[in-house]
Amino acid sequence: MVVLEFLIFFIAFLVFKYFWDNRKFFNLARKIPKSNLDYSFLTLYSFLTADTKTIFEVFDKSFKNKKVCSKSWIGPLFFVGVVEPEDVKIILNSKECIDKPFFMKFLGVLKGTIYGDIKYWHSHRKIINPYFGAKNLLNIIPIFNEKVKTLMDNLQTFEDKGEYDVFHSMSALTLETIMNVMEYDVDIQNQKSEVRSAFVENLERYFDIVTIRCFKIWLYPDFIFRHTKMYKDQLTSISKSSLKFTKHIINHIRQQLTVKNDSNQNEKSKTFIRALMDPRNNLSEVEIEDEVKTMIFTAQDTSSTVTSTALMLLGMHKDVQQKVVKELHGIFGKTLDAPYLDYEKISELHYLEMVINEIMRLFPVVPFILRTNSTDLEISNGCILPAKTNIVIPMFELHRSTKIWGEDANHFRPERFEKENFENIHPYAFIPFTKGPRMCVGWRYAMLLMKIQLANILLRYEVDTRLKMDELDFKFNGTMKICQGYKMSIKERVIS
Numbered sequence: 001m002v003v004l005e006f007l008i009f010f011i012a013f014l015v016f017k018y019f020w021d022n023r024k025f026f027n028l029a030r031k032i033p034k035s036n037l038d039y040s041f042l043t044l045y046s047f048l049t050a051d052t053k054t055i056f057e058v059f060d061k062s063f064k065n066k067k068v069c070s071k072s073w074i075g076p077l078f079f080v081g082v083v084e085p086e087d088v089k090i091i092l093n094s095k096e097c098i099d100k101p102f103f104m105k106f107l108g109v110l111k112g113t114i115y116g117d118i119k120y121w122h123s124h125r126k127i128i129n130p131y132f133g134a135k136n137l138l139n140i141i142p143i144f145n146e147k148v149k150t151l152m153d154n155l156q157t158f159e160d161k162g163e164y165d166v167f168h169s170m171s172a173l174t175l176e177t178i179m180n181v182m183e184y185d186v187d188i189q190n191q192k193s194e195v196r197s198a199f200v201e202n203l204e205r206y207f208d209i210v211t212i213r214c215f216k217i218w219l220y221p222d223f224i225f226r227h228t229k230m231y232k233d234q235l236t237s238i239s240k241s242s243l244k245f246t247k248h249i250i251n252h253i254r255q256q257l258t259v260k261n262d263s264n265q266n267e268k269s270k271t272f273i274r275a276l277m278d279p280r281n282n283l284s285e286v287e288i289e290d291e292v293k294t295m296i297f298t299a300q301d302t303s304s305t306v307t308s309t310a311l312m313l314l315g316m317h318k319d320v321q322q323k324v325v326k327e328l329h330g331i332f333g334k335t336l337d338a339p340y341l342d343y344e345k346i347s348e349l350h351y352l353e354m355v356i357n358e359i360m361r362l363f364p365v366v367p368f369i370l371r372t373n374s375t376d377l378e379i380s381n382g383c384i385l386p387a388k389t390n391i392v393i394p395m396f397e398l399h400r401s402t403k404i405w406g407e408d409a410n411h412f413r414p415e416r417f418e419k420e421n422f423e424n425i426h427p428y429a430f431i432p433f434t435k436g437p438r439m440c441v442g443w444r445y446a447m448l449l450m451k452i453q454l455a456n457i458l459l460r461y462e463v464d465t466r467l468k469m470d471e472l473d474f475k476f477n478g479t480m481k482i483c484q485g486y487k488m489s490i491k492e493r494v495i496s
């Protein structure tokens, strides 16, 4: 009895101490307006059976139509959604908001540049940055053209065959391309479609698991998680996904470095993978592996989602497809086969760029940006976000805000990116690659590849789909995907 009384007293003391020690945090948190979803433990319960579709819906609903900022307690996790572009600008550029919430460490294999702590991130980003600059990418454009040609050969299989999910072809292209950029020549696009799908589906499964874990706080301790089926599934999926190539890539480069003894090669001709492995950069084997995995994931999943969505949306909006083709014919002539696209030609594709931007506005690949602040942060409505808040920038909401984009915010209208329309929009209202020091490393890479890809496909094929925009549902597993898949049909374009 005495022991029980002591235990109750001790627990009560710990709870009291926790609230007393954090009283400043709770006082500031109390003053922040509620989001649509501030039910605390009830919300946590709703995540109990959550799948990646529910997670997207709950998060999206939470910050919908909210002004400036709003808070949400998901169990003990405190989130504040910030939707005012001026505040978004402050957060994305503040040295105090560079870090990401601790639970993002569950994205495990990606703890390289994306999820490492500040010190780790800073040193790695410094190594990688130069290799994704405009000048260096000029060396990569021939690889993009070559890989897209293979894609075009493979797409012939689907000509006039009815609807199919284009995502697997697109991600095979992006995977093969990034491997090649990392000097590893592997033939993925020509593999049997089941093999290609296995890479993609296992990667998806891996990210389903880590996303769901982020929202199930009872699975946070590793010693509990390791005893679950999810953990075993996670290990299986990683060993079967595209990430399994990591070790092959590193060993391949190591062999080359030994054979040619070229660790002192000219800095200009060095690829980023060699930079990672340069002993002067002092990265451990695990750090190199994590960085290679990060690149495989970010390069494969992101731009293939955007191009698949773009093709589907162009299938739904034939008038826009026609305008893209008109631009392509104006530049390349009335041809079915695109010539080699060099940097100058790619830069002429203005309307296509507006289409890609409009796709990334309506369907942002990363729909929620997460940060955490190391010090208290005052925002435009006078609210103070206490240090260690999990700050959410709900990009999906920001990009579809009627206040910013007008009443037709949910409509597909690439013309809103015409110079005279877009210059009236706040620069931080459209952030598909985010902005500031943690802006996407690969944004130029992605834009170049996506343009080459779409120009080739749309010159040769007329794309169609039976799906309608208002029928689409979304899920979130590290990136945002369309639940219905990316189903479309292709037939050779008739040139009039």
Ligand code: HEM
Residues within 6 Å of the ligand: 113, 114, 115, 121, 125, 294, 295, 298, 299, 300, 302, 303, 306, 360, 365, 366, 369, 370, 431, 432, 433, 434, 437, 438, 439, 440, 441, 442, 443, 445, 446
């Ligand atoms: C359409 C394609 C892409 C989109 C929309 C996109 C979007 C993003 C976004 C929104 C972030 C910031 C995430 C955050 O702040 O939490 C990010 C980060 C990153 N992206 Fe991309 N990305 C794309 C393609 C790529 C490609 C092709 C690569 C590499 C080849 C890449 C590499 C990275 C890396 C390494 C980071 C981490 C940057 C850091 O934290 O410093 N991305 N990307």
